[in-house]
Amino acid sequence: MNVSFHSPAPRTAISGSKAHKQSKQHGFEDMELDGDHEDGSNGSGVKDSTLHVVTPGEVITQDTAFMRGHGTYIENEKVVSSVAGVVDRVNKLISVRPLHTRYTGEIGDVVVGRITEVAQKRWKVDVSARQDAILMLSSINLPGGVQRRKQESDELQMRSFFMEGDLVVAEVQAFFGDGAYSLHTRSLKYGKLRNGSFITVPPALVQRCKSHFHSLACGVDVILGLNGYIWVSAHVPQNLDEIDTELVYSNKNKEDITPRDRESIARVGNCIRALADEFIFINDTIISFAYEASLQYKLKDMNKKEIMHAIATEATTAVDNMKG
Amino acid sequence: MPSLISPAERDYILKGIECNIRADGRQRPDYREVILETGVISQTSGSARVRLAGGTDVLVSVKADIGPVLVDPETGEGADKGQIICNVECAPSASQQFEGRGADELNNELTQMMTRFLSHNTTSLTSTPSNTTPSSTTSSHNSNGAGGINLSKLCIIPGEQCWILYVDALVLDYGGNLVDAVFMGTRAAIFDTRIPKTEVQDLGDGNFDFEVLDDAEDTEIVEGREDMPICVTLNKIGARHIVDASPLEELCTEAKLVVAVNRSGELCGLQKGHDGGIEPSLLLEMIQFGKTLGQTLIKQLDAKIKAEADADMVKRQNGQPVVKLGFFAQ
Numbered sequence: 060m061n062v063s064f065h066s067p068a069p070r071t072a073i074s075g076s077k078a079h080k081q082s083k084q085h086g087f088e089d090m091e092l093d094g095d096h097e098d099g100s101n102g103s104g105v106k107d108s109t110l111h112v113v114t115p116g117e118v119i120t121q122d123t124a125f126m127r128g129h130g131t132y133i134e135n136e137k138v139v140s141s142v143a144g145v146v147d148r149v150n151k152l153i154s155v156r157p158l159h160t161r162y163t164g165e166i167g168d169v170v171v172g173r174i175t176e177v178a179q180k181r182w183k184v185d186v187s188a189r190q191d192a193i194l195m196l197s198s199i200n201l202p203g204g205v206q207r208r209k210q211e212s213d214e215l216q217m218r219s220f221f222m223e224g225d226l227v228v229a230e231v232q233a234f235f236g237d238g239a240y241s242l243h244t245r246s247l248k249y250g251k252l253r254n255g256s257f258i259t260v261p262p263a264l265v266q267r268c269k270s271h272f273h274s275l276a277c278g279v280d281v282i283l284g285l286n287g288y289i290w291v292s293a294h295v296p297q298n299l300d301e302i303d304t305e306l307v308y309s310n311k312n313k314e315d316i317t318p319r320d321r322e323s324i325a326r327v328g329n330c331i332r333a334l335a336d337e338f339i340f341i342n343d344t345i346i347s348f349a350y351e352a353s354l355q356y357k358l359k360d361m362n363k364k365e366i367m368h369a370i371a372t373e374a375t376t377a378v379d380n381m382k383g
Numbered sequence: 384m385p386s387l388i389s390p391a392e393r394d395y396i397l398k399g400i401e402c403n404i405r406a407d408g409r410q411r412p413d414y415r416e417v418i419l420e421t422g423v424i425s426q427t428s429g430s431a432r433v434r435l436a437g438g439t440d441v442l443v444s445v446k447a448d449i450g451p452v453l454v455d456p457e458t459g460e461g462a463d464k465g466q467i468i469c470n471v472e473c474a475p476s477a478s479q480q481f482e483g484r485g486a487d488e489l490n491n492e493l494t495q496m497m498t499r500f501l502s503h504n505t506t507s508l509t510s511t512p513s514n515t516t517p518s519s520t521t522s523s524h525n526s527n528g529a530g531g532i533n534l535s536k537l538c539i540i541p542g543e544q545c546w547i548l549y550v551d552a553l554v555l556d557y558g559g560n561l562v563d564a565v566f567m568g569t570r571a572a573i574f575d576t577r578i579p580k581t582e583v584q585d586l587g588d589g590n591f592d593f594e595v596l597d598d599a600e601d602t603e604i605v606e607g608r609e610d611m612p613i614c615v616t617l618n619k620i621g622a623r624h625i626v627d628a629s630p631l632e633e634l635c636t637e638a639k640l641v642v643a644v645n646r647s648g649e650l651c652g653l654q655k656g657h658d659g660g661i662e663p664s665l666l667l668e669m670i671q672f673g674k675t676l677g678q679t680l681i682k683q684l685d686a687k688i689k690a691e692a693d694a695d696m697v698k699r700q701n702g703q704p705v706v707k708l709g710f711f712a713q
Binding site: 061062063064065066067068069070173174175222223224225226251252253254255256257308311312316318321322325326328329332339358359362363364 | 386388389390391392394395396398399402404405406407408409410414415416417418419420434436437565631676679680683684686688691708710711
């Protein structure tokens with residue numbers, strides 16, 4: 060029954076030019092489509108070894124030779140930033156990548172979404188983007204086999220598959236004309252989420268990697284949606300051949316989630332939140348390091364700011380040591 | 384767009400609360416960390432910002448203004464008292480459910496709760512519109528009124544002019560447990576409030592005039608502020624109750640009980656929300672728990688406010704500038 064009151068502290072960044080360099084390179088790998096910087100250097104702004112961070116209204120350059128990209132505008136022949144973020148320079152194109160922004164996805168992205176609406180032959184899914192994404196009835200696996208054909212009765216009982224509020228993991232299949240994403244769950248690893256808890260982080264912190272479904276050593280499964288929605292759940296040993304296709308849309312959690320499992324899930328959740336608070340990229344390696352770093356603290360202490368900061372710092376140094 | 388939760392999440396949270404492991408690892412009676420700073424707005428008479436680790440961010444300001452006394456036409460009371468006028472507003476940017484007019488109902492509920500708990504000297508039992516039991520009032524021996532604050536001290540010229548304290552709370556971010564944060568912020572803001580001294584001159588013939596002394600060093604505190612109540616919100620989920628609920632836990636709540644208690648442990652107000660029922664034995668247990676936790680909260684909150692005020696005073700005496708982090712804080 061303890062409550063603790065604190066004074067606010069100024070924001071302190073996690074140490075290490077190493078962490079910055081690593082995050083820089085990761086970030087720019089996505090952006091540079093022609094990637095012709097052979098020495099591995101990035102194309103950031105005018106300064107080479109530091110990030111060029113700008114705020115709205117700040118002049119980026121006065122050189123008229125540059126073309127302006129997203130996040131900028133031209134005023135009095137100067138290129139001015141319109142968002143708060145990092146300057147991105149690719150040859151002659153200057154753009155600003157904002158820090159906090161809605162999720163903008165590509166085809167093939169794995170996202171976690173929440174059903175907001177049930178419409179005719181489709182569901183509207185909130186994926187923290189500018190618009191709700193659409194999950195068509197024809198894009199889901201119907202119970203009774205992967206190849207089962209859609210019937211009229213399916214359209215009338217759409218809520219027996221997904222209801223408002225359900226969490227789903229899906230893949231972006233295409234874009235609609237207005238920019239809304241079209242999702243599909245046409246694989247047995249996608250579908251309704253159970254047995255765990257839901258966490259939100261800023262979308263920019265989840266990087267694209269080979270797999271977004273991770274099974275950590277502590278018996279916890281993590282699904283890192285690229286839109287910043289993360290699902291942490293108890294590990295359900297699943298053989299993809301033996302999945303009972305009738306139960307894919309069930310709402311029942313598994314019976315035997317032990318208190319130990321719950322503690323691990325809560326611990327992993329708190330680690331992810333600690334990393335997100337310090338604005339560190341989130342992937343399965345750093346989560347594992349953070350989890351190990353957190354074992355020395357009691358579970359309920361993990362909500363304290365200083366302990367979250369300590370865990371994040373330790374995890375970052377562990378990752379740096381591993382790489383460097 | 385209303386907030387949604389899936390049946391699987393609801394079941395997970397419910398079972399977790401039963402075995403005393405909440406989704407973020409806390410136990411049922413655990414509060415999140417509170418970050419508090421007073422004096423963040425220089426143009427007010429007093430202000431405070433309260434943040435709960437998890438997102439809830441509330442800014443409370445108190446402005447002391449001079450206005451005419453409010454006399455109750457029936458009882459004739461109020462001629463020698465000041466006033467406290469409260470208002471709570473949730474910024475639309477705080478949460479997606481507050482977009483457009485989504486926050487109107489919540490604003491009204493919180494404003495009325497604040498007005499009731501801070502301005503009346505009776506203990507009242509009420510429930511929000513979803514439950515239609517009639518309210519009953521019992522009087523407490525807190526005869527000062529205004530939730531402990533001495534309103535008579537706020538009167539300048541009886542029958543004519545008085546100080547009116549406008550208490551405005553602005554919810555900047557929603558991370559669950561708004562009520563507790565608003566009341567903690569209000570208590571801190573009132574503690575931070577300094578009212579200028581006034582000098583009343585007798586012009587004869589029953590006419591009075593007054594002058595407000597413009598000395599920033601010589602001001603008055605709000606008398607009776609230590610007896611102000613704060614609130615503890617208890618959420619009944621399943622057969623158990625928790626404090627300081629996160630947004631997802633609030634969506635699983637069957638019944639919500641707000642217990643307003645002052646530092647002496649007296650019950651200053653009670654409000655029940657949501658559609659579910661509470662068994663009488665559980666109700667008494669929750670009230671008792673709320674009272675105990677409330678007193679602990681007040682003690683720690685007061686200690687923190689005092690520590691901050693003392694530190695500021697030391698800085699001023701040494702000639703150092705007092706820097707408030709305000710919105711540059713983490």
